[in-house]
Amino acid sequence: MGGTLRNITISRNGTGWHVSFGVATGAEPAPPLDRPGCGVDFGVAASAYVSTEERPRLMPRTLSTSEQARLKHLEQKKARQIAYAKKHQGGRYSNRLRRTIEQIAKIEARQANRRRDFTHKLTTDLAKNHGYVGIEDLSVRNMTKSAKGTAEQPGSKVRAKAGLNRSVLDNCPGERRRQLDYKCRMYGSELRVVPAFHTSNTCGNPDCGRVDPKSRPGCGRVFVCVHCGFEDDADHNAAVEIHSRARRTGGSVINSTRRRPSASSPGQVRRRMRETQPPVPGGNGNRSR
Numbered sequence: 001m002g003g004t005l006r007n008i009t010i011s012r013n014g015t016g017w018h019v020s021f022g023v024a025t026g027a028e029p030a031p032p033l034d035r036p037g038c039g040v041d042f043g044v045a046a047s048a049y050v051s052t053e054e055r056p057r058l059m060p061r062t063l064s065t066s067e068q069a070r071l072k073h074l075e076q077k078k079a080r081q082i083a084y085a086k087k088h089q090g091g092r093y094s095n096r097l098r099r100t101i102e103q104i105a106k107i108e109a110r111q112a113n114r115r116r117d118f119t120h121k122l123t124t125d126l127a128k129n130h131g132y133v134g135i136e137d138l139s140v141r142n143m144t145k146s147a148k149g150t151a152e153q154p155g156s157k158v159r160a161k162a163g164l165n166r167s168v169l170d171n172c173p174g175e176r177r178r179q180l181d182y183k184c185r186m187y188g189s190e191l192r193v194v195p196a197f198h199t200s201n202t203c204g205n206p207d208c209g210r211v212d213p214k215s216r217p218g219c220g221r222v223f224v225c226v227h228c229g230f231e232d233d234a235d236h237n238a239a240v241e242i243h244s245r246a247r248r249t250g251g252s253v254i255n256s257t258r259r260r261p262s263a264s265s266p267g268q269v270r271r272r273m274r275e276t277q278p279p280v281p282g283g284n285g286n287r288s289r
């Protein structure tokens with residue numbers, strides 16, 4: 001396996017059984033890449049804007065039209081079968097209902113694989129082709145988001161959703177950051193995490209750089225600086241700001257893969273996470289490299 005076996009994980013999803021091996025290879029980080037850096041703004045779950053590019057990178061559709069139709073059909077079937085089971089069988093699941101549930105799980109697992117594929121290709125490309133990669137530190141925002149969700153919805157529902165639909169986490173900020181963290185070390189790039197405050201309200205014009213919420217009219221797709229008139233796609237403007245924060249390595253970078261040694265034990269990871277940030281869902285899986 002190319003190193004010491006640390007752990008084995010056996011799991012099952014809609015497509016079958018899986019086994020993964022955690023191996024300590026003892027590999028040293030690659031020598032620094034001699035390439036320009038970049039900043040990345042991760043928009044909604046399905047896109048990323050790289051500061052040095054003209055267009056956002058969009059996640060392709062994860063289900064075809066016919067797969068979507070089939071999924072809808074199966075979900076209706078499931079609802080019908082559950083209603084029937086409640087009425088006639090005291091809520092006991094029939095074999096037919098179980099089969100429907102399995103078929104739904106299979107489609108959702110396929111969808112999750114495609115999402116995961118997008119995230120992996122994106123983070124590999126970023127780490128392989130840039131001297132450093134700047135991203136926002138979103139742990140604070142994440143926490144408020146999930147806390148809000150818990151307050152509005154019953155706790156059980158939130159937990160059920162997290163457990164059943166783990167697929168959503170395949171492209172979450174914590175997962176992207178986890179992948180960038182180890183891939184940057186692997187390919188000789190450097191992950192620089194910058195503070196997230198006002199990145200979307202800061203003017204990307206190097207001669208201006210003023211912060212004003214009014215520059216985002218209606219929080220739309222366009223950024224128009226109210227001070228200098230600079231215009232840009234809002235997400236690209238944010239990526240440029242993240243890039244410039246990552247470039248000034250001094251006080252503006254709060255975490256860098258070059259500054260901190262790689263975490264070596266799960267205990268260390270947990271301790272570090274307690275010290276530096278609240279736990280991110282899906283973001284603490286440092287062990288499964």
Ligand SMILES: [Zn+2]
Pocket residue numbers: 203204205208209210225226227228229230
């Ligand atoms: Zn400006």
